[in-house]
Amino acid sequence: MDKVKVLVVEDEIIVAHDIKARLEDLGYGVTGVAITGEEAIEKAEYTSPDVILMDIALKGNMDGIQAAEVIHEKYDIPVIYLTAYSDDKTLERARVTQPFGYLLKPFDEKELRSNIEMTLYRHNQEKAKHQESEKWLTTTLDSVGDAVIATDTEGYVKHINPFAEALTGWRKENAISKKIGEVLSLKSEVSEDVLEDPVQKAIREDIFYGLAENTLLVSADGNSTPVDIVGSTIKNENKEIIGIVLN
Template sequence: MVENPGNFSQSRILVVEDESIVAMNICERLKELGYEVADVVSTGADAIKRAGELDPDLVLMDIVLKGNMDGVETAEKIRNTYDIPVIFLTAYSDNDTLRRAKITEPYGYILKPFEQRELLIAIEIAVYKHELERRLKASENWLLATLKLMSAAMITTDINGTVTFLNAEAAAITGWTMKEAIGEDIAAIFNVSPEDPVRKVLQEGMVISKNSLLTNKKGLQHNIDFSAISITDESKRNMGVAILIHNASGD
């Protein structure tokens, strides 16, 4: 018997398999590995229903299921509705099946018959990957909320000068909403004279400017002070630019 050395041995797993003998074998293997079987269902409709009721850590999904929905369609609905990772279990490996399965962004794909160690590795990787993604999303949401709550006007761009964020204060000054600004070139949104801050920051690392003239979306002009700094990753590579606008006053 393969032992589970990971930190996710208490993970709760929903098994979706329409062959009762195969389902029983899968459940036995999961229990031997230290996992909890949340439930076993045989149709896509039941899988979606139980996923919502049980909130399992993972779904093991056979691609070929009884009923109107196959495993691929079921996995897509579970991912979109509940954000639960899915691993496909199947005896089919034809190109069309693989193509359809890939579109649903599964966390793993195991061909039957499989070894217990294959099952263990696939589950541990899937649960760990999903946990990392969840933490990253929470961190991104926290950062976005923080930026939105800042009293100072802020705009961020990528290294190409494409706007990636604009808070309410910056929207009020520039005349552009965040929805309108995202994806636009910074020169159109932050139309200042006499300099292009993004290109200068990427060269020098920081720009502090006083008495600049900003022309907003409606053509109105503001005298502003602003500072701009480069955004870098852990390797000190430039990822973009953050612009902070101070002391804006309309003319």
């Protein structure tokens, strides 16, 4: 069985190497030690740890909370905060980044192991729940009798159903991860102008019915079809926008 990989982010070098040694004694693999928030983000991307131990009070332009926020959004790697601070203001800032645990310095090996194991369990449960939710969403979108495209909040295509494939001329395997403007080419029949990005319009208005009168969709083979686009946001349980559905 592969070792659980841990990234240590701690700007006190002696403390960092002590944590590294204790992790290795407990049977974990350490992918590296980072001493700044920027280095933590870089090593999170290139070493792909299973969990990150993140000191909150990092020196420099980016503290541990800011680094954890970027890592959470970009890489979905669970973070356990290491801190000597337990004041309400610091903890409130930390909570926004959805950490999986806190270790108050100094901590012992038992606390270290239990936090890591509980974090891995919770993260795996959340991933399984998310995958089941995505499977349900895909099945639902494929069964809709209209053309439907789903994107993330940056406008990258995450799903396109068979009706939308036929309408746009894009096969699913080619459309996924493309920007919506490449797959859904829209213009005004009257002015020939390219229309507003429907993803940004949905984010701004939450839901919209139609981009403009006489909207044309230009398919991959150059054919134009009159369409009436409806856009709405997909939100998680915290009411945060996580995607857009266009049909």
